[in-house]
Amino acid sequence: xTIIKPLALLCxxxxxxxxxxxxxxxxxxxxxxxxxxxxxxxxxxxxxDAGRSQIEARVGELLAEPLxxxxxxxxxxxxxxxxxxxxxxxxxxxxxxxxxxxLPNPGFSYGRLEKGREVEYERGLHLNLARLIAxxxxxxxxxxxFEQLQRRTSLAVVELASETRKAWYQAVAAEExxxxxxxxxxxxxAGAELARRLAAVGNFSKLQQAEQQGFYAEAGIAVLRAEQAxxxxxxxxxxxxxxxxxxxxxRLPERLPPLPDAADELPEVERLAMSQRQDIxxxxxxxxxLAQNLGLTRTTRFVNVLELGVVNNRSxxxxxxxxxxxxxxxPLFDWSGAKVARAEAQYRQALNQAAETAINxxxxxxxxxxxxxxxxxxxxxxxxxxxxxxxxxxxxNLLRYNGMFxxxxxxxxxxxxxxxxxxxxxxxxRDFWLARADLDMALLGTPNPSLAAAPVTSAExxxxxx
Numbered sequence: 001x002t003i004i005k006p007l008a009l010l011c012x013x014x015x016x017x018x019x020x021x022x023x024x025x026x027x028x029x030x031x032x033x034x035x036x037x038x039x040x041x042x043x044x045x046x047x048x049d050a051g052r053s054q055i056e057a058r059v060g061e062l063l064a065e066p067l068x069x070x071x072x073x074x075x076x077x078x079x080x081x082x083x084x085x086x087x088x089x090x091x092x093x094x095x096x097x098x099x100x101x102x103l104p105n106p107g108f109s110y111g112r113l114e115k116g117r118e119v120e121y122e123r124g125l126h127l128n129l130a131r132l133i134a135x136x137x138x139x140x141x142x143x144x145x146f147e148q149l150q151r152r153t154s155l156a157v158v159e160l161a162s163e164t165r166k167a168w169y170q171a172v173a174a175e176e177x178x179x180x181x182x183x184x185x186x187x188x189x190a191g192a193e194l195a196r197r198l199a200a201v202g203n204f205s206k207l208q209q210a211e212q213q214g215f216y217a218e219a220g221i222a223v224l225r226a227e228q229a230x231x232x233x234x235x236x237x238x239x240x241x242x243x244x245x246x247x248x249x250x251r252l253p254e255r256l257p258p259l260p261d262a263a264d265e266l267p268e269v270e271r272l273a274m275s276q277r278q279d280i281x282x283x284x285x286x287x288x289x290l291a292q293n294l295g296l297t298r299t300t301r302f303v304n305v306l307e308l309g310v311v312n313n314r315s316x317x318x319x320x321x322x323x324x325x326x327x328x329x330x331p332l333f334d335w336s337g338a339k340v341a342r343a344e345a346q347y348r349q350a351l352n353q354a355a356e357t358a359i360n361x362x363x364x365x366x367x368x369x370x371x372x373x374x375x376x377x378x379x380x381x382x383x384x385x386x387x388x389x390x391x392x393x394x395x396x397n398l399l400r401y402n403g404m405f406x407x408x409x410x411x412x413x414x415x416x417x418x419x420x421x422x423x424x425x426x427x428x429x430r431d432f433w434l435a436r437a438d439l440d441m442a443l444l445g446t447p448n449p450s451l452a453a454a455p456v457t458s459a460e461x462x463x464x465x466x
Contacts, residue, residue: 173430
């Protein structure tokens with residue numbers, strides 16, 4: 001038999017090698033579209049100096065003005081280096097996808113044998129047919145794994161946006177809380193100074209003076225704690241924004257956004273979460289990929305090594321020998337039962353993990369929605385009941401002070417209680433916005449620690465090992 005047909009086959013297969021190629025966007029377009037659809041924000045992947053310059057220019061524009069909530073989220077999505085590292089993971093994943101779609105390299109062998117005066121030359125060209133037969137299915141498996149990676153990257157974008165929102169709320173609330181703590185300190189300082197003067201002329205007892213000094217000392221401690229909270233919350237926000245050097249002098253608004261008139265009504269919050277959570281969709285893809293992998297493993301369980309070779313033997317005394325050879329591994333000792341059992345166990349594991357993810361998602365979104373509603377009711381109670389009541393009490397005490405029915409110290413104590421009520425409303429307002437951010441994240445997907453820690457299973461049914 002001539003070697004024309006095998007060589008023609010090899011040439012035809014070599015033409016197909018270019019089918020698996022890199023995309024222009026590296027799989028980033030899907031992530032970018034998800035960010036625009038879910039967050040209405042822009043994300044950029046700095047793959048070269050031009051992309052980095054574009055990001056730096058946009059960062060400079062955002063830092064030129066006080067960072068409101070939308071600007072902070074946009075800045076984090078552009079400038080956070082951890083997110084850029086997640087984008088680079090797309091490049092790694094695409095390289096693996098392309099590699100899975102490439103034809104296996106042929107092997108070449110050469111030998112020189114001598115028998116007396118006879119010299120024989122052996123040349124061979126070999127191709128792994130088992131890998132070639134499994135190539136379409138392995139390409140699909142890697143494609144699904146790359147889709148799963150894209151969804152995990154989209155989830156990382158959403159998570160960063162959520163964490164930035166929460167850090168922004170905490171930083172602005174800490175700034176505002178420090179202002180109120182200093183107001184309390186000023187009132188306490190005035191009361192302590194007045195008590196000192198009255199005690200000096202004998203119009204105030206030592207116990208009353210000590211009480212005012214105690215108020216002043218406690219107010220000083222509250223200011224120190226407020227300053228510490230301000231530093232911690234601002235530095236957390238700075239890390240998420242990816243800022244350093246002169247950039248850390250960014251400005252924040254003086255106040256949190258006002259409380260809405262009513263909380264959102266979400267009667268079908270579980271169904272909404274099931275339809276759009278990224279982690280659930282990623283789990284579904286993983287189950288589908290493992291189901292295909294199981295089918296591939298069963299199909300190729302007896303074909304671990306299948307090679308086609310072209311043979312060309314030439315001797316100085318005999319005519320040239322031409323032909324082909326096929327080598328097949330005989331399943332005498334290893335019938336690949338362990339490999340199939342492993343694939344079946346991985347598939348069952350994925351089903352159970354998918355069910356656990358769905359159950360946890362329903363619980364998480366129910367809890368997040370209830371916390372959101374409770375936080376709104378608490379902040380609303382402060383706004384509607386507590387603050388107006390404190391305001392009326394302050395007005396009445398001021399009238400009583402003008403009529404000389406209460407002392408200066410009683411008026412100062414009432415002022416401190418009023419400021420403390422405002423501070424309580426501020427904390428309730430902050431907790432409401434944090435609960436809102438947690439609810440938004442629960443609706444879009446919370447990363448599953450067990451899924452994130454588990455390695456993605458690679459399909460290698462045609463490998464030479466057992």
